[in-house]
Every structure is written in structure tokens, then in C-alpha cells.
Amino acid sequence: MKLLAYFSAFLAETVNLNQTRLGLLEDRVGAITSTLKTDSQIGNLYRTHIPQGSWAHRTIIKPFNNHEFDADFLLHMEEMEDWKPKDYLREVRAAFKRSATYKEKVTKKNRCCRIVYAGDCHVDVVPYITLADGREVIVNYADNEFEDTNPQGFTDWMKEKDGLANGQLRRVIKLLKYVRDYKQTFRVPSVILTTLLGERVQTWHEATRYSDTPTALKTILADLDAWLDLYPLMPPLPDPSCPETTFNHRWNQDQYGNFRNKIKLYSSWVTEAFDEDDKTLSLAAWQRVFGTSFQQPSSVQKSLTAPSGLPTTREARAPYEQYIEEFGFNWKGGHKVRINAQVLPKAGFRHGSLRRLRRVSTFQSLHFTITTDVPEPYDLYWKVRNRGPEATAHGQLRGEITLDEDRSRSRKETTSWKGQHYVEAYIVKDGRVLATDHHDVVIN
Known part of the structure; x- marks a missing residue:
């Protein structure tokens, strides 16, 4: 049942971290960043701070047996040309050591400085730099190297x-x-x-x-x-x-x-x-x-259907839209396919991974490819679905499902209409769908 x-x-009662502790976390992060922004040595390097991990994804849980919970945020810093990767972590730790509030609370880890609030939580402060070449990186102290990261892209993917x-x-x-x-x-x-x-x-x-x-x-x-x-x-x-x-x-x-x-x-x-x-x-x-904490509720609880604002059924069907379930295939699953989207170079516009760019302008060219663990041979189907008033007005909501007949495992599209659109891919073998993926395409 x-x-x-x-x-x-x-x-509500056992798993979720309560709002009071989340509010206290926000206050603590505000105090931490205020200390760093006003530090005499690195205060001018502060750009912003970005929640990441469970905090950003809203998947923090109450620590078991009253242990500490953890939260991470990225400390976005200006690049210093003469600094080695490990210098960023070393200097952030030094800033905490200069603070009467944090000098006894800070511990340096390989990728972060940890501020410990004993018996409640610890906050990991992760130096994060956008390099001159556009790379977004964090620091591996032990190897004295930068590691590529895309924090907002991961959060967007999770959402x-x-x-x-x-x-x-x-x-x-x-x-x-x-x-x-x-x-x-x-x-x-x-x-x-x-x-x-x-x-x-x-x-x-x-x-x-x-x-x-x-x-x-x-x-x-x-x-x-x-x-x-x-x-x-x-x-x-x-x-x-x-x-x-x-x-x-x-x-x-x-x-x-x-x-x-x-x-x-x-x-x-x-x-x-x-x-x-x-x-x-x-x-x-x-x-x-x-465990036994899963028990009959003491009061009437709200059913765990979709949260407010999220649909429990698909949006209204576009005039020519198709769904893979209607093609007579059976579901097998068990495999993985991932859509990789690249914004192709064009003078005066940003280009590169769409996951990194997050949005793209109109009149740009997109190149979609896939990676999958399904062994050849298999059939690949694509679906492109537009949304928004512009696509609606021009009769371009699309939504048809098409076979990758030339087996190029790729597709090119042009960004014509503003809106939040998407592309989906389906891997079919022996009449069974083994894997699917979905990639939002936000055009502004």
C-alpha cells in the first residue's frame, strides 16, 4: 500500500530539516560572507556567494541522532593572476583565522574551508573562480590544481x-x-x-x-x-x-x-x-x-502528490505533438542516454555548452548530440517542443517525434522563438525503450 x-x-516530522534551522543557516552564511567581504586582505576579491549541493537543491535532511548537518556554498572570487590554485584556499583560511569569531571554528579541507558549529551543523566554504578563459573552477588543494565545475548548471539540471x-x-x-x-x-x-x-x-x-x-x-x-x-x-x-x-x-x-x-x-x-x-x-x-519512525500520523497529513505549482499531468497537447508511449513500444529502461547541447560559434554571441550558458539568444545555431550506454545497433528518436506566445502565434509549437534516419546521432536547430522549449531523445532497441533524456532550451 x-x-x-x-x-x-x-x-515532515523525521526527515525534513525544519524551517527554523534553515533560517539559522541563512543567518550564519550571511555572517560568514560579511566577515570575508570586510577582510583587509581578500575582501576586495569577493564577488558573490552561491548555495550549492543539498542546500541549493532543497534536499537537506535532518541529521540522524542529532549529528551535524552540512551545507555548502561557493565563494565566488576574483581571479588573481599570480596565485596558484591552492593560494585561494590558503587565503580564505587565513581570513577566517584573522577573525575572532571564526578562528577557532575553521578547518581547512581539500576543496573548502569548513566552519563548524558544534552539535548543529558545519558550513563548507568553497572558493570558486571564473578564469580569464571563461572556465568555472574550484580548487583541489592537495594536487594544487583547478577542477572544472558548473554549479548553476547542476542546479538547473536537478530542477x-x-x-x-x-x-x-x-x-x-x-x-x-x-x-x-x-x-x-x-x-x-x-x-x-x-x-x-x-x-x-x-x-x-x-x-x-x-x-x-x-x-x-x-x-x-x-x-x-x-x-x-x-x-x-x-x-x-x-x-x-x-x-x-x-x-x-x-x-x-x-x-x-x-x-x-x-x-x-x-x-x-x-x-x-x-x-x-x-x-x-x-x-x-x-x-x-x-524503521519505526515511519508510523501512523498523529494528525491528518496532506497527501504527497505533486507540490503546489508542479503539474501531475502533461501540459496541453500541441496540435502536432506526439508521445513516445503511443508508438507501440514497450518500456524496458535500465540504460542511460544524455543529450549534449552546444551553441555554435557566431560573431558577437556567446557559444559553448548550453548547460553552462543556461540561455541562448534568438537566431543562434544549436547542435545536439547524445552519449549512451546502449550498445549498437539501436534506433534514436528526437522530439523538439516549443512553447510560448511567439511559437504559438506562428504555429510552431512542434512536438513531432522523428527517427534519426541517417544515424548521425545528432541534430541541428535554430533558435527562432523566445520561450522555454525542450528537446528529448529516446533510445529504442528490439521494440523497447531503453533510455530517454530531456534538455530544456531557454531562448531569450
């Missing part, structure tokens, strides 16, 4: 996937973080967990596969289990917003192998709890996953 009210109560999942992806991530911290049977960095779960969200019957929290949890875990089955050895784990950067250095094969085994086990437990028709037996099965 779904036990929707039980999930609502469990998230995109959460929207496809009717707002349920964030809840699934929180629940799996809780299972990780409660059971302590597997270890996985939150950024890797977010990536692995987000990549499982597919453009296939989204309204039903992600209709509520227990349904989304069962669906995403089953798809993750199927994908992990393909890889006994840890595969490359690229940043969805920055493909040249991988997260593999944050994990190892033993941790990955154990995670793979535990996901198979917990996916089977979730399916058993979901499919059980007897309420008492279903509750016992859910408690095997989450």
Missing part, C-alpha cells in the same frame, strides 16, 4: 529532472539519504546519489510513474537497480552539467559494489511494501525500510 499520509508525516518527476525527485533523494544515514549499510556522497537518482527520471508516462512519493520511490529505485546491474565495476560518473568532470574520485569500487548490492535489496523491500494489500503487513514492510 502507498500509505500516503504516513509518508507525509514521516517526511529540470524534479519537474519531470512532478516534484517527487527531491523527496526520493531525501528518503534515500535518510536510509543511508539511518541504516549505515552503504556510503555514497550526496552529489553522486543525487546524480544517480536524477538520471533515472525518464520521459515515459511521467504522470503515473511519478504520481506520488511512494510510487516515485518504487519506480526510481527499480530503474536504478536495473542500471546498476549493467555495471559490476564502477562506471564513469560524469557531472550532468559538466561532462568533462567526473565524481569517481569521491568514491571507490568497494563502496560502489556495496551500494549496488544494497540498492537491489532495498528496491525489493520497497516493492514488497508497495504491493502489499494488507495495511498492517504493508506498514511492517515499510518499517523494514525506514
Whole structure:
């Protein structure tokens, strides 16, 4: 059984970090940045600060057994031509050491300075620089090197996937973080967990596969289990917003192998709890996953359907729009495809990765390619869907699904109409859809 009210109560009372502590976090970050902005040595290098990770994605959970929770933010600094990468981290630490408030709270890590509020939380301050050549980087202190990053792109990707999942992806991530911290049977960095779960969200019957929290949890875990089955050895784990950067250095094969085994086990437990028709037996099965804190709510709880503002069904169909579910294919899943979008060079305009640029102007050329773990041969289908008043007025909402007949595994488009559009790709083999991806295209 779904036990929707039980999930609502469990998230509200046990999993979610309460608003008071989130407000205190914001106050602390404000005080930290104020100290850095007024520092005599590096204050003039401050540009802005950007929440990242669980804080930016709104997936922070209440620490288990009153342990500290953690939050990260990027400290955007001016580039100093004569500084080595490690100098940025060293100088930020020195600034904290000059502060009476923080000198006893600061610890230097490999990529951040950590400010510890004992018994409550720690805040990781990550120096972040935009280099003269446009690269966005953070610092690896031990190797004295810059590492590419795309923080806003990752957050945008996360929001995109959460929207496809009717707002349920964030809840699934929180629940799996809780299972990780409660059971302590597997270890996985939150950024890797977010990536692995987000990549499982597919453009296939989204309204039903992600209709509520227990349904989304069962669906995403089953798809993750199927994908992990393909890889006994840890595969490359690229940043969805920055493909040249991988997260593999944050994990190892033993941790990955154990995670793979535990996901198979917990996916089977979730399916058993979901499919059980007897309420008492279903509750016992859910408690095997989450523990006894998952219990009958003390008051009436709001059902965990899509959050306010997020659709539980698709938007109105465009005149010529098609859906891959209507092509007579069956769903198999278990694989991955990723759309890579490049804005092609044009005099006077920005170009490069659309994930990095986030938006593109009209009358630009886009080049879409894919990467996938589905072995050839397979069929690739594309869908381009426009939105907004301009496309509507010109009868250009599009939405047809077309076969990649020349097997170029690529597609070129021109940005003609302002609006938030999207492109989707579907990998089909032997009459079954094995993987899909979705890429927003914002034209202004």
C-alpha cells in the first residue's frame, strides 16, 4: 500500500530539516560572507556567494541522532593572476583565522574551508573562480590544481529532472539519504546519489510513474537497480552539467559494489511494501525500510502528490505533438542516454555548452548530440517542443517525434522563438525503450 499520509508525516516530522534551522543557516552564511567581504586582505576579491549541493537543491535532511548537518556554498572570487590554485584556499583560511569569531571554528579541507558549529551543523566554504578563459573552477588543494565545475548548471539540471518527476525527485533523494544515514549499510556522497537518482527520471508516462512519493520511490529505485546491474565495476560518473568532470574520485569500487548490492535489496523491500494489500503487513514492510519512525500520523497529513505549482499531468497537447508511449513500444529502461547541447560559434554571441550558458539568444545555431550506454545497433528518436506566445502565434509549437534516419546521432536547430522549449531523445532497441533524456532550451 502507498500509505500516503504516513509518508507525509514521516517526511515532515523525521526527515525534513525544519524551517527554523534553515533560517539559522541563512543567518550564519550571511555572517560568514560579511566577515570575508570586510577582510583587509581578500575582501576586495569577493564577488558573490552561491548555495550549492543539498542546500541549493532543497534536499537537506535532518541529521540522524542529532549529528551535524552540512551545507555548502561557493565563494565566488576574483581571479588573481599570480596565485596558484591552492593560494585561494590558503587565503580564505587565513581570513577566517584573522577573525575572532571564526578562528577557532575553521578547518581547512581539500576543496573548502569548513566552519563548524558544534552539535548543529558545519558550513563548507568553497572558493570558486571564473578564469580569464571563461572556465568555472574550484580548487583541489592537495594536487594544487583547478577542477572544472558548473554549479548553476547542476542546479538547473536537478530542477529540470524534479519537474519531470512532478516534484517527487527531491523527496526520493531525501528518503534515500535518510536510509543511508539511518541504516549505515552503504556510503555514497550526496552529489553522486543525487546524480544517480536524477538520471533515472525518464520521459515515459511521467504522470503515473511519478504520481506520488511512494510510487516515485518504487519506480526510481527499480530503474536504478536495473542500471546498476549493467555495471559490476564502477562506471564513469560524469557531472550532468559538466561532462568533462567526473565524481569517481569521491568514491571507490568497494563502496560502489556495496551500494549496488544494497540498492537491489532495498528496491525489493520497497516493492514488497508497495504491493502489499494488507495495511498492517504493508506498514511492517515499510518499517523494514525506514524503521519505526515511519508510523501512523498523529494528525491528518496532506497527501504527497505533486507540490503546489508542479503539474501531475502533461501540459496541453500541441496540435502536432506526439508521445513516445503511443508508438507501440514497450518500456524496458535500465540504460542511460544524455543529450549534449552546444551553441555554435557566431560573431558577437556567446557559444559553448548550453548547460553552462543556461540561455541562448534568438537566431543562434544549436547542435545536439547524445552519449549512451546502449550498445549498437539501436534506433534514436528526437522530439523538439516549443512553447510560448511567439511559437504559438506562428504555429510552431512542434512536438513531432522523428527517427534519426541517417544515424548521425545528432541534430541541428535554430533558435527562432523566445520561450522555454525542450528537446528529448529516446533510445529504442528490439521494440523497447531503453533510455530517454530531456534538455530544456531557454531562448531569450
